[in-house]
Amino acid sequence: MPKVYISSVGITKFGRRKESLQTLMYEAYSHAVSSQKPDFDAVFVGCMNPDEFVGDSNFATLIVDHLGLYQIPSVRIDNAPASGSAAFEQAFFSVASGHYEKVLVLAGEKMTNLPTIITTRILSKLIDKYERSTGATMPALAALVTRRYMHDYGLSREELALAAVKNHHNGTLNPYAQFQKEITVEEVLKSKIISDPLRLYDCASISDGACSVILTSSKTDVKVTGIGHATDFLSLQYRDSLTSFNATKVAAKRAYEMSHRQPKDIDVAEVHDAFTILEIVNPEDLGFFKPGAGIAALVDGKTGLNGGLPINTSGGLKARGHPVGATGLAQICEIVWQLRGEAGKRQVSANIGLCHNIGGFVNNNIVTILESC
Amino acid sequence: MQASICNCGKIVILGRKKCPNCGKTMSSIEIENDALVLTYTTLYTVPEGFNTPIFLALVELEQGAKLLCECKNENDLEIGRKGKIVFENEKYYFVGNKD
Numbered sequence: 387m388p389k390v391y392i393s394s395v396g397i398t399k400f401g402r403r404k405e406s407l408q409t410l411m412y413e414a415y416s417h418a419v420s421s422q423k424p425d426f427d428a429v430f431v432g433c434m435n436p437d438e439f440v441g442d443s444n445f446a447t448l449i450v451d452h453l454g455l456y457q458i459p460s461v462r463i464d465n466a467p468a469s470g471s472a473a474f475e476q477a478f479f480s481v482a483s484g485h486y487e488k489v490l491v492l493a494g495e496k497m498t499n500l501p502t503i504i505t506t507r508i509l510s511k512l513i514d515k516y517e518r519s520t521g522a523t524m525p526a527l528a529a530l531v532t533r534r535y536m537h538d539y540g541l542s543r544e545e546l547a548l549a550a551v552k553n554h555h556n557g558t559l560n561p562y563a564q565f566q567k568e569i570t571v572e573e574v575l576k577s578k579i580i581s582d583p584l585r586l587y588d589c590a591s592i593s594d595g596a597c598s599v600i601l602t603s604s605k606t607d608v609k610v611t612g613i614g615h616a617t618d619f620l621s622l623q624y625r626d627s628l629t630s631f632n633a634t635k636v637a638a639k640r641a642y643e644m645s646h647r648q649p650k651d652i653d654v655a656e657v658h659d660a661f662t663i664l665e666i667v668n669p670e671d672l673g674f675f676k677p678g679a680g681i682a683a684l685v686d687g688k689t690g691l692n693g694g695l696p697i698n699t700s701g702g703l704k705a706r707g708h709p710v711g712a713t714g715l716a717q718i719c720e721i722v723w724q725l726r727g728e729a730g731k732r733q734v735s736a737n738i739g740l741c742h743n744i745g746g747f748v749n750n751n752i753v754t755i756l757e758s759c
Numbered sequence: 760m761q762a763s764i765c766n767c768g769k770i771v772i773l774g775r776k777k778c779p780n781c782g783k784t785m786s787s788i789e790i791e792n793d794a795l796v797l798t799y800t801t802l803y804t805v806p807e808g809f810n811t812p813i814f815l816a817l818v819e820l821e822q823g824a825k826l827l828c829e830c831k832n833e834n835d836l837e838i839g840r841k842g843k844i845v846f847e848n849e850k851y852y853f854v855g856n857k858d
Contacts, residue, residue: 503807510806516773517827520850521805521813529800530817530827537798537838582801619779623817623825624771628798 390481391606392599392756393488394418395719400595400707401564407433407440407496408452410596415453415492418598424453426600427486429460432473432493433711436462438508440496449492464711466512467660468745469493470597471714471752475613477601487603493715494596505592509710512746514621525589527622527747528661529581534628535663536583539678543583545685547574549665550587552690553698557705559691559732564593564707588662593707597715599722605759608725612647612755614640620749633751634671634742641740641753642673649673652695652755653736654724656717658744659702665689668742669697672753696734699724714743718754725758760844762790762824770824792844794818794853797825799836816853818844828853 396417398410405413411431429450436445446462465472470493477491497505510518513527535541551571557563569587577586601610616636619625625632642648649672657668666680674695675683683689689697700706700720703713721739723729741754763785764770765778771785778785795818802813814830826844828851830836835855842855 506804507807518806520815520827520829521802521809522815522827523802523804523806525804526800526802526813526815529802530798530815533800533838534798580802580804582803584800621771621779621827623827624769624779625825626823628817 387482388484388603390478390610391602391604392608392610392722393602393606394422394600395722396598397562397716397719398596399562400593400709402498403496403594407436407494407596408449410496410594411449411492411494411598412453414494414596414598418600422600424455426455426458426488426490428480429455429458429490429492430473430477431460431462432469432491432715433462434464434466434469434495435508439500466745466750467710468714468743468750468752469711470716471718471741471743471754474599474715474718474754475615475752478610478613481601481603489601491599491601491715492596493712495709495711496594497592497709498594502592517621517623523581524747525584525661526581528663529584530622531628531667532583532661532663535667538629539681541666541681543575544571545681546588546662547571548684549659549662550574550704552684553659553665553702553704556691556699556732557701559730560701560706563701563705564591565701565705584661590660590703590708593709595707595709595712595716597712597719599715599718607758608722609757609759610754611757612641612645614638614644614753616640616751618749620746622747630667630677631671631748631751633749634668634753637751637753638672641755645755647738647755651738652740653738654696654699654721654734655740655742656700656702656720657697657742658713659698659704660708660744662704665698665702672740672742691732691734699729699732699734714741714752717741717743718756721756725756760790760792762788764788770822772820772824772826790821790824792820794820794826794842794844796836796838796840796853798838799830801833801836818853820844826851
C-alpha cells in the first residue's frame with residue numbers, strides 16, 4: 387500500500403467573515419498551493435450543510451469551478467461536524483489505494499450569516515428525531531453528560547471552566563483563532579446560561595472559516611500513519627455510558643493499531659472540545675488518562691502548552707472557532723504546524739500528533755495520527 | 760410502557776423493528792413506568808417553537824432501558840430521584856414520587 391504524506395496546509399482566520407464560503411475556501415487553498423502546481427488527481431470537499439447555511443448545493447462542482455480546477459473529479463463529504471476529517475480520510479484512502487498520487491482536501495463552513503435561532507435549528511437536526519422532539523439541543527445533550535460526570539467524578543463547576551480558560555489562552559497565540567483574548571474562570575461562570583450547568587463560554591462558537599490540505603504519495607516530512615473511524619447509536623438514550631463515548635474509544639483503538647502506536651506515544655493532540663466537558667472526557671476516551679483523571683490533568687496543567695501532553699494548542703474549537711465542516715481539517719493543519727516547528731508562539735516539542743474530530747453528538751468520530759519523518 | 764428488546768440484550772424505548780446494535784428483529788415488550796433520574800438539565804436557550812425553560816431528564820427504566828423526556832416539576836430534577844413516566848399531550852414526562 388503506498389504511504390501517504392502531507393505536502394502543505396492552509397487555513398483562513400476563523401470568525402465572522404463577510405466573504406462567501408467559496409471565497410474562504412479559495413483563501414485557504416491559496417495558502418496551501420502557493421509554491422505548488424495545482425496538478426491534483428481529485429478534490430475532496432468537507433462541508434456539512436452548504437444547502438441550508440449558504441443556499442448552495444452541488445458544492446463539489448461549485449468549488450472546483452471557482453478554483454479553476456477544470457475537469458478534476460470532486461466530491462463533497464458531509465459527515466456532520468466531522469466532515470473535515472471525513473474528507474481527509476477519504477482522500478487518504480484514495481492515495482493509499484494507489485489510484486491517485488496527489489489530492490486536494492478542502493473543508494469549510496459559513497454559519498454566521500444566519501440568525502442564531504436558525505443555526506441552532508440546523509444543528510439540532512444532528513440529533514435523533516425523538517430526542518429533539520423534547521426540545522433537546524446539542525448544548526442540552528452536553529449538559530446532561532456534564533451533570534452526570536460531575537456527579538460521578540466530583541468535577542466542580544470552577545474546574546470545568548478551566549478548559550475554556552486554557553483554550554482561550556492558547557487562542558491568544560494563534561493568529562487564525564476567532565478569539566484571541568484571555569478569559570477568566572469568573573467570566574466563564576458569569577456568562578449567559580445556555581443549558582444548566584453549561585454557560586455560553588462552555589460552548590464552541592458559531593463561526594466561518596476554511597482549510598486546505600494537500601496529500602501525496604511522494605515523501606514529505608509529515609506522514610499519515612493512522613486513521614480510525616467509528617460510529618455509535620444516534621440516540622444518547624440508547625448508550626450505556628453517559629460519561630464516556632464508545633465512538634471515540636473504538637476510533638482511537640483503530641488508529642493506534644494502524645499506526646502501531648499507543649496513547650503514551652502521542653506528543654500533542656487536538657481534540658473536539660465543542661463543549662468544555664469534552665476537553666476532559668475526550669482525552670480519557672483516547673486513552674491518555676483514566677476515567678475521572680482528565681480533571682487533574684486539566685487542573686494541574688498537564689494538558690497546557692508547558693505540560694506533558696499539550697491538548698488543543700490551537701485554542702481548540704472553543705477559541706479557534708467551530709465552523710462545523712472545517713474543524714476536522716483545522717485540527718490536521720495545527721498538528722502539521724506543530725510537527726514542522728511552524729506553530730509560532732504556541733510551539734511545543736512534538737514528533738507524533740493526534741487529531742480527534744466528532745460528528746453528531748459524539749456518534750461519528752474520526753481519529754488521525756500524523757508523524758514527523 | 761412499550762419498549763423493544765433484542766436477543767442480543769439491547770433494550771430501547773419507543774418501538775423499533777431492527778435492533779440498532781445487531782440489526783436483528785426486535786420484540787415488543789411492556790415495561791413498568793417506574794423511572795430513576797440518571798441526569799438532567801434546565802435548557803434556557805430553546806429551539807424555535809418551545810417555551811423557556813425546558814426541564815429535561817434522562818431516566819432509566821426496567822432492564823436498563825433509558826428515556827430522554829421532559830420533567831413537569833423543577834424540584835424533580837435530581838440524580839437518583841425516583842418517579843414515573845406519564846404520557847400526556849403526545850409527550851413523555853417524568854413525575855417524581857411523593858416523598
